[in-house]
Amino acid sequence: MSPSAAATRPxxxxxxxxxxxxxxxHYDQVDRQFLRERVEQFRRQVDRRLSGELTEDEFKPxxxxxxxxxxxxxxxxxxxxxxxVLTSRQLSQLAHxxxxxxKGFGHFTTRQNLQLxxxxxxxxxxxxxxxxxxxxxxxxxxxxxxxxxTSDQFAGVADDxxxxxxxxxxxxxxxxxxxxxxxxxPRKFKIAIxxxxxxRAAVCIHDVGLLVKRDADGRVGFEVYVGGGLGRTPFxxxxxxxxxxEDELIAYLEAVLRVYNAYGRRDNIxxxxxxxxxxxxxxxxxxxxxxxxxxxxxxxxxxxxxxxxDGIRARFASQPYEALPPVSGALGRARxxxxxxxxxxxxxxxxxxxxxxxIATITLKPAGGIPGDASxxxxxxxxxxxxxxxxxxxxxxxxxxxxxxxxxxxxxxALWKExxxxxxxEANSGLITDIIACPGxxxxxxxxxxxxxLAQRISERFADLDRQHDIGELKIKISGCINACGHHHVGxxxxxxxxxxxxxxxxxxxxxxxxxxxxxxxxxxxxxxxDEALDAIEGVVGVYLERRQDGERxxxxxxxxxxxxxxxxxxxxx
Amino acid sequence: xxxxxxxxxxxxxxxxxxxxxxxxxRAGVWSTNVAEAEVHAEATGTEAALAVARxxxxxxxxxxxxxxxxxxxxxxxxxxxxxxxxxxxxxPSIDAIPVGFAA
Ligand code: HEM
Ligand code: SF4
Numbered sequence: 001m002s003p004s005a006a007a008t009r010p011x012x013x014x015x016x017x018x019x020x021x022x023x024x025x026h027y028d029q030v031d032r033q034f035l036r037e038r039v040e041q042f043r044r045q046v047d048r049r050l051s052g053e054l055t056e057d058e059f060k061p062x063x064x065x066x067x068x069x070x071x072x073x074x075x076x077x078x079x080x081x082x083x084x085v086l087t088s089r090q091l092s093q094l095a096h097x098x099x100x101x102x103k104g105f106g107h108f109t110t111r112q113n114l115q116l117x118x119x120x121x122x123x124x125x126x127x128x129x130x131x132x133x134x135x136x137x138x139x140x141x142x143x144x145x146x147x148x149x150t151s152d153q154f155a156g157v158a159d160d161x162x163x164x165x166x167x168x169x170x171x172x173x174x175x176x177x178x179x180x181x182x183x184x185x186p187r188k189f190k191i192a193i194x195x196x197x198x199x200r201a202a203v204c205i206h207d208v209g210l211l212v213k214r215d216a217d218g219r220v221g222f223e224v225y226v227g228g229g230l231g232r233t234p235f236x237x238x239x240x241x242x243x244x245x246e247d248e249l250i251a252y253l254e255a256v257l258r259v260y261n262a263y264g265r266r267d268n269i270x271x272x273x274x275x276x277x278x279x280x281x282x283x284x285x286x287x288x289x290x291x292x293x294x295x296x297x298x299x300x301x302x303x304x305x306x307x308x309x310d311g312i313r314a315r316f317a318s319q320p321y322e323a324l325p326p327v328s329g330a331l332g333r334a335r336x337x338x339x340x341x342x343x344x345x346x347x348x349x350x351x352x353x354x355x356x357x358x359i360a361t362i363t364l365k366p367a368g369g370i371p372g373d374a375s376x377x378x379x380x381x382x383x384x385x386x387x388x389x390x391x392x393x394x395x396x397x398x399x400x401x402x403x404x405x406x407x408x409x410x411x412x413x414a415l416w417k418e419x420x421x422x423x424x425x426e427a428n429s430g431l432i433t434d435i436i437a438c439p440g441x442x443x444x445x446x447x448x449x450x451x452x453x454l455a456q457r458i459s460e461r462f463a464d465l466d467r468q469h470d471i472g473e474l475k476i477k478i479s480g481c482i483n484a485c486g487h488h489h490v491g492x493x494x495x496x497x498x499x500x501x502x503x504x505x506x507x508x509x510x511x512x513x514x515x516x517x518x519x520x521x522x523x524x525x526x527x528x529x530x531d532e533a534l535d536a537i538e539g540v541v542g543v544y545l546e547r548r549q550d551g552e553r554x555x556x557x558x559x560x561x562x563x564x565x566x567x568x569x570x571x572x573x574x
Numbered sequence: 575x576x577x578x579x580x581x582x583x584x585x586x587x588x589x590x591x592x593x594x595x596x597x598x599x600r601a602g603v604w605s606t607n608v609a610e611a612e613v614h615a616e617a618t619g620t621e622a623a624l625a626v627a628r629x630x631x632x633x634x635x636x637x638x639x640x641x642x643x644x645x646x647x648x649x650x651x652x653x654x655x656x657x658x659x660x661x662x663x664x665x666p667s668i669d670a671i672p673v674g675f676a677a
Contacts, residue, residue, distance in 0.1 A: 050591065052634035070637060072662050074593040120592035370668060441658060442666035449657075452668050504657055 022087040022393035023156055023405070025170045026315045027135045035132040038139065042066050043125035050122065065145075067138025068124060071445050075119040078141040079131060081396050083151035083169040083193075084112035088383040088392040093134045095379035101127050106379065108364060108372040110436060110487055111190070112150050112396040113141055117443050139177065144185045146176035146257075152194040152201045153397040154359055156316075157405045159351040163212040163220055165195035168249065170312050171304065175250055182257050186264030187272035189257070190229075197516070202398055204228050204518030205490060207274045208256065209237045220246040226256060226286070227278030228518070230484035235275045236518040238283040240290065246309070251302035255294040259286070319391045319406050324356020328409035343469060344416050344427035358409050360390075360416075362402040363434055366423045367463035368456050371437040372400030374424075381422045389415050398487075399475075400436055401429065432474045432541070433459045436487050440480030440497060441504070447480035449497025449504035454478060454530050461534060462541075471541060474554045475513075490514040492554055493537060494521045506533040510540070510566060511558050522563060525571050539569040581643050584611040584652055585623045586662070587636035595662045596636060602626045604636060608663040609651035613644060 027035075042062070049059045063069075067078040079094065086094075094114055098106045101123045102116040109115055119127070131137055140148050149169045156164045172191055176182065182189070194201040195212040203209030209225035221243040228237025244252050256274075263281075265271045278286050335342040350359040362382065364372050374382070382402060386394050389411050390404035397403060407415055419425040428434050435458060438444065440451030455478055462468055477491030481498075488494035494509035505527035512521030528536060541554075543566050548557045558566070585598040589606075596604035597611035602623075605611065614620040620641050627639035642659045644652035654660045661667060 049634070055634070056631075056637050070588060070593055072658070073595055073665060122591050441661055442668055447658070450661075450667060452666075456668070502656060 021317050021319055021391040022085070023166070023316055023319065023391075024085045024087055024393070025082070025166075025173075025312065026317070028315075031135070032132070035135070035137055038066075038137065039125065039128040039132050042128060046121060046125055061143065063121075064142040065139070066124070066128070067141035068119070068121075069142065069445075071117065071439075071443050072441075073443065074117065075121055075124070076443070077116045077119045077124065077127065077138055078109075079114045079116070079136060079138050080141050080148040081112050081114060081136075082173050083149055083155065083166055084153050084396040084398075085155075085166065086394045086396065087134070088386040088394065090134045090136055091379050091383040091386070091394055093130060093136070095376040095383065097127055097130055098379065099376040104377075105373055105375045107370075107439065108374065108396050108400050108402070110398045110400065110438075110485060111141075111148060112153075112398055113148060114396070115439070117439070142188075144187050144189075145183050146172075146179065146185075146189045146191065149173055149176070150190070150192045150201055150206075150398060152196055152199075153361075153395040153401075153403045154200060154350060154405065155195065155395075157352050157354070157357075157359055158196050158198075158200075159353045160198055161196045161353065162214055163195040165193045165201075165210075165212050166316065167309055167313050168195075168210070168212060168222075169193050170316075171249065171309065172253075174312075175253075181261065185257070185261060186266045187269070187274075189260070189274065199514075199516040200397075202487070202490070202514035202518075204237050204516075205230055205234075205487070205514055206237060208253065213243070215243055222246070222249060224252070224256075227275040227283070229273050229275040230487060230489045231273070232270055232482045233276065233279075234484065234489040234520045235279060236520065238278060240283070240287055247304045247306070248299070250304045251297055251299055252290075252294060254302055255290045255297060258293050259289045263289070319393075321354045321357065321406070322408070324354075324408065324410075326355040328356060328412075331409040331412055334413040338413070340427065340465075341413055341416050343465060344425060345412065347427050347431060347469075348429040349412060352406065354406070356409055358407050358412060360404045360407045360412065361397070361429045362404065362419055362424050363426050363429050364401050364424060365428055365434050365459065366426055367433065368460040369423070370452050371435050371455050371459075374402075378422050378424065381418070382424070385415060385418055399434065401434070427465060428468055430473050430475070431468045432462045432471050432476060433468060434475070435459060436475075436477040436491070438479050438486035440478070440486075444480060446483060447497065448482075448499040449480050449506065450530075451478045451480040451486055451495075451497060454495065454506065454533065457530070457534055458537060461538065471545065472553055474541070474544075476537070477512075487514065488512075489520045490518060491521060492558075493540060495533060498527050500527055504530065506530060508533065508536055508540075508570070510563055511555065513555060524563065524567055536570040540566050543569050581655075582613045582615050582646055582652070583620045583641040584608070584613055584644050584654075585620070585627045585639055585641050586611075586659070587627060587631065587639035589636055590634055593637075598623050598627055598639075604630070607651075608654070611644075611652055613646055613652050614641075 069076045192203045192206040193210040205228040211223040224241040225237035348361045395403035437451040437455035441447035475492045477487040478495040479486035479488040490512040496507045507527040508524040509521030599610045600612045643655040
């Protein structure tokens with residue numbers, strides 16, 4: 001399907017900006033002033049904390065509003081990457097901060113954020129200054145507010161995209177930032193938005209999931225899902241509206257949030273998310289409540305004017321693409337001559353809607369590596385590659401990878417060679433070593449078990465690319481506790497770290513998926529040690545390889561033959 | 575010969591300024607080295623140490639002090655019993671810098 005004429009209309013990029021061709025929303029002076037004031041406010045709060053004027057109980061909510069957690073060994077700063085889009089200059093600044101104020105690396109997360117694990121409280125105001133200098137911040141990355149909105153990492157460029165979701169993501173960001181009514185919700189609130197038929201943003205597991213689409217007459221609207229979420233009680237979101245007209249987006253979401261604010265449970269943290277409210281009321285009653293609230297509101301006050309969206313759209317640069325033939329001869333030759341590169345193209349390159357261009361995924365998953373981690377040097381190198389090959393722009397994916405969204409097909413081979421030099425040329429996007437893993441017990445104060453070392457061992461065990469490509473699409477997701485930051489519930493193979501009488505243990509689930517429609521995996525059986533979990537995964541993969549029929553992916557075989565053969569294999573020795 | 579007592583304890587917290595893991599030593603001073611932690615065999619000793627630690631927290635030097643179980647082996651640092659506390663004492667069990675960079 002072709003994107004709207006409006007979305008592709010070339011617009012003058014904002015002037016006087018070093019990164020004026022990156023597809024980010026360009027701040028104006030008001031935005032910058034706001035950020036500076038926020039940094040100054042937090043600087044004073046940190047001063048008062050360090051001088052002893054504020055107690056931890058008083059300070060904790062303030063630091064959380066600025067994305068600052070206290071973990072096992074240090075403070076952790078969670079930096080927002082709004083809907084996952086970064087400029088190369090921003091990435092270099094993040095590298096600089098990681099080098100000067102952390103231990104020289106950062107961790108990209110499932111919420112498209114960057115986390116720094118070794119931050120000192122005393123340094124945080126200086127870090128926030130450096131972030132503000134490149135229009136970055138850590139607001140809305142913690143606390144019971146509307147969190148940083150996440151989106152499709154291929155937004156604006158995917159060839160299957162119907163509407164560019166970034167413009168609406170930006171509308172949502174502006175609407176939700178410091179919204180007075182929604183700063184103290186019963187619990188955190190996460191919104192994800194996509195504009196493609198293929199859901200790459202996991203909208204089904206968000207408090208509100210939005211699918212931007214067009215009706216038969218070409219008008220933009222939203223399919224609205226509510227009540228998805230992982231954690232202790234996982235739910236797939238339920239459909240609230242099939243087609244919400246564009247201009248009603250804010251009004252309707254206000255109504256949803258008001259119902260949640262009024263009825264969401266504040267007495268029990270485990271029951272406070274909107275998913276529990278939707279589950280307890282039932283989607284029909286919840287919808288009636290929302291519609292009743294909506295009917296009471298003045299539609300004019302909240303109407304999302306087309307002019308606002310046009311204004312926002314104008315603040316996104318469009319890339320000065322070259323006119324190229326749709327298929328590159330140089331790429332074709334390189335694929336024939338270089339088998340390893342060809343594999344990378346197969347797994348890590350996606351179709352771009354601009355002829356002659358492609359989307360390249362940089363998997364931050366080298367064999368035996370830590371999922372989502374990049375050193376400051378690697379970040380700098382990637383920023384340089386983004387300048388050279390992708391108009392100075394990058395995307396962060398919820399699968400803890402990075403994306404160069406506008407690479408000339410002619411340049412793919414050179415790009416891949418450069419990526420290989422920094423250890424990120426692995427041809428494994430979507431394969432068994434493209435693992436999502438949360439920080440787990442190596443860093444996280446809430447963890448029951450370590451996630452990263454198990455991810456590394458799986459990555460090593462399956463490092464052979466022949467084998468990985470033979471196995472095909474298989475997503476492993478690991479969380480170190482039931483909070484499910486590592487999305488284990490929606491892993492094809494999910495791994496949950498549990499505490500078994502003081503010893504780390506791992507519980508496997510099978511059959512989850514965060515793709516369109518989504519599914520929560522089923523628990524395979526009793527928890528096991530890390531060694532046993534590793535063997536169990538080997539066993540599960542073995543059953544799949546033995547039983548698969550032509551063209552079947554792991555999930556297809558699982559659906560066809562059911563869980564029993566896998567369970568029998570894994571628990572046979574017990 | 576190894577001497578193992580029944581659930582001896584040390585008192586730990588995170589330092590306010592930088593979040594570093596600290597343990598209370600014999601002089602009632604916070605140390606970043608678990609080997610210097612004072613070990614208490616009896617509840618009375620643990621309680622007294624916790625009182626010192628809470629006073630320190632009230633002076634905003636550390637955050638959330640608490641006592642943990644350790645195993646004591648002669649000639650070695652007290653070894654925390656729980657994996658969580660072992661990782662706090664020793665640091666992450668993984669390399670800090672990601673592998674794969676060949677600059
Ligand atoms: C290390 C410090 C972290 C802490 C203290 C923390 C805390 C939490 C808590 C308490 C929850 C459950 C909330 C609820 O269900 O109400 C949660 C869920 C979640 N967190 Fe984290 N988290 C941390 C790191 C991360 C990281 C590294 C990521 C991304 C890789 C992440 C992304 C998420 C996601 C996606 C969920 C579950 C989805 C949902 O909201 O239902 N968190 N986290
Ligand atoms: S899933 Fe648990 S262990 Fe992992 S980061 Fe989230 S809270 Fe920490």
